[in-house]
Amino acid sequence: MVAAGSGQRxxxxxxxxxLGGRRVIDWAVHAAREASDGVVVVVPAADAERxxxxxxxxSRSESVRNGLARVPADADIVCVHDGARPFADAELFRRxxxxxxxxxxxxxxxxxxxxxxxxxxxxxxxxxxxxxxTVRAVQTPQAFRADVLRAAHAAGAEGTDDAVLVEQAGGTxxxxxxxxxxxxxxxxxxxxxxxxxxxxxxxxEEGAMHARSRVGQGFDIHxxxxxxxxxxxxxxxxxxGERGLHGHSDADAIAHAVTDAILxxxxxxxxxxxxxxxxxxxxxxxxxxxxxxxxxLVRDAGFAVGNVDCSVVCEAPRLAPHRQQMQALLSDxxxxxxxVKGRRAEGxxxxxxxxxxxxxxxxxxxxTTHGSDxxxxxx
Numbered sequence: 064m065v066a067a068g069s070g071q072r073x074x075x076x077x078x079x080x081x082l083g084g085r086r087v088i089d090w091a092v093h094a095a096r097e098a099s100d101g102v103v104v105v106v107p108a109a110d111a112e113r114x115x116x117x118x119x120x121x122s123r124s125e126s127v128r129n130g131l132a133r134v135p136a137d138a139d140i141v142c143v144h145d146g147a148r149p150f151a152d153a154e155l156f157r158r159x160x161x162x163x164x165x166x167x168x169x170x171x172x173x174x175x176x177x178x179x180x181x182x183x184x185x186x187x188x189x190x191x192x193x194x195x196x197t198v199r200a201v202q203t204p205q206a207f208r209a210d211v212l213r214a215a216h217a218a219g220a221e222g223t224d225d226a227v228l229v230e231q232a233g234g235t236x237x238x239x240x241x242x243x244x245x246x247x248x249x250x251x252x253x254x255x256x257x258x259x260x261x262x263x264x265x266x267x268e269e270g271a272m273h274a275r276s277r278v279g280q281g282f283d284i285h286x287x288x289x290x291x292x293x294x295x296x297x298x299x300x301x302x303x304g305e306r307g308l309h310g311h312s313d314a315d316a317i318a319h320a321v322t323d324a325i326l327x328x329x330x331x332x333x334x335x336x337x338x339x340x341x342x343x344x345x346x347x348x349x350x351x352x353x354x355x356x357x358x359x360l361v362r363d364a365g366f367a368v369g370n371v372d373c374s375v376v377c378e379a380p381r382l383a384p385h386r387q388q389m390q391a392l393l394s395d396x397x398x399x400x401x402x403v404k405g406r407r408a409e410g411x412x413x414x415x416x417x418x419x420x421x422x423x424x425x426x427x428x429x430x431t432t433h434g435s436d437x438x439x440x441x442x
C-alpha cells in the first residue's frame with residue numbers, strides 16, 4: 064500500500080483525509096486486507112512510527128521498493144495499490160490476482176477512455192492518434208509475480224507505476240476490467256466526489272464497519288510524589304512548577320488511561336501487561352511513546368481509533384490553559400482524536416484533598432478489516 068506522498072497538489076497528506084468516518088487510507092487498507100494474506104503500508108517517513116508502517120522514499124518507485132523489502136520472501140503474488148484509491152473492492156483485487164495466477168507476469172485494471180487521445184512532442188505537435196479501443200486508463204491495484212516485481216525494481220529504475228518497469232524488463236502485462244469508481248484522490252474536488260459517493264449509497268460498508276465498532280474503558284491514578292525534582296506530566300505536557308506524580312514511568316495519568324482504553328477496546332489486555340512497572344525498560348519512559356506503541360498494536364489487530372474522551376479529576380493544576388496542546392499530543396500518539404476534560408473532586412476523598420490525580424478514558428475503535436475474531440485479531 065503506497066501512501067507516502069506529501070499531497071502537494073491536494074494541499075496536504077490526502078491519505079489521512081476523512082471519508083465517511085474513516086481516513087482515505089483506512090478504506091484502501093480495508094479492501095487490501097480482504098484480498099491478501101498481509102498488508103505492508105508505506106507512509107511518509109515522519110509518520111512511520113505513528114502509523115506502524117514503512118518509511119517511504121524520495122519517489123514513488125523508491126517507496127514501493129521500501130515496502131517490497133518488507134514483504135515475506137515466500138510470497139508468490141504481490142499487489143501494489145495506491146492508498147489514495149479508497150473504492151477499490153475485493154472483486155477488483157481478485158481480477159488482477161487471478162490473471163497473474165493464470166500465467167501473466169503482471170495484471171493491471173484499466174478503464175476505456177471516452178475522449179480522443181493525441182500523442183504529442185515537446186513542442187505540442189501531434190505525432191499520432193491512437194484509436195480509443197486500444198487505449199486504457201490504468202489504475203491500481205496492480206498484481207505481479209513476486210519474483211518479476213523484485214527483478215524489475217532491482218536496478219532502482221523509476222516509473223509512474225510498477226507495470227511500466229515490468230514492461231521495460233520484457234515482462235507480460237495483462238489489462239483486466241477496471242472500475243470507474245476506483246478514482247484516485249488527487250485534488251480536493253476528488254475528495255468531495257468521494258464523499259458524495261459515500262453519502263449517496265448510504266454507506267452500507269461504513270454501516271457494517273460501525274456495527275462492529277468496539278468500546279474500551281481506561282483508568283489511571285497516581286499520587287503526588289515527595290521528590291521535589293519530579294516533574295508533573297499530563298497529556299504529554301510538562302506543568303512547570305507543579306508537584307510531580309509518583310510512578311515508574313513519567314506517571315502521565317492521562318496518557319496511561321488513553322493507552323488502557325484503546326488496548327481494552329481491541330481486547331489486547333491492559334497497560335500493566337504491556338508495560339509492567341517491574342520492567343526497567345519503562346523506568347522514566349515518556350508515556351506518549353507507550354501510547355504510540357499501544358496504538359500500533361491496535362492497528363496490527365485490525366482496528367483504527369475512532370476517538371477517545373478523557374475526564375481528569377484533580378484539584379490542581381488547572382488544565383484548561385494546556386488543553387489544546389494536550390489534545391494535539393495525545394491525538395497524534397493515538398492516531399485518532401483525543402479530547403480532555405478537567406473535573407474537580409469538590410474536596411471529597413483523596414483526590415479532593417489534593418493527594419493525587421486520576422483519569423477515566425473511553426475509547427471507540429472501528430475495524431479496518433472484516434473477520435474480527437472478537438479478541439482483536441483477524442481471521
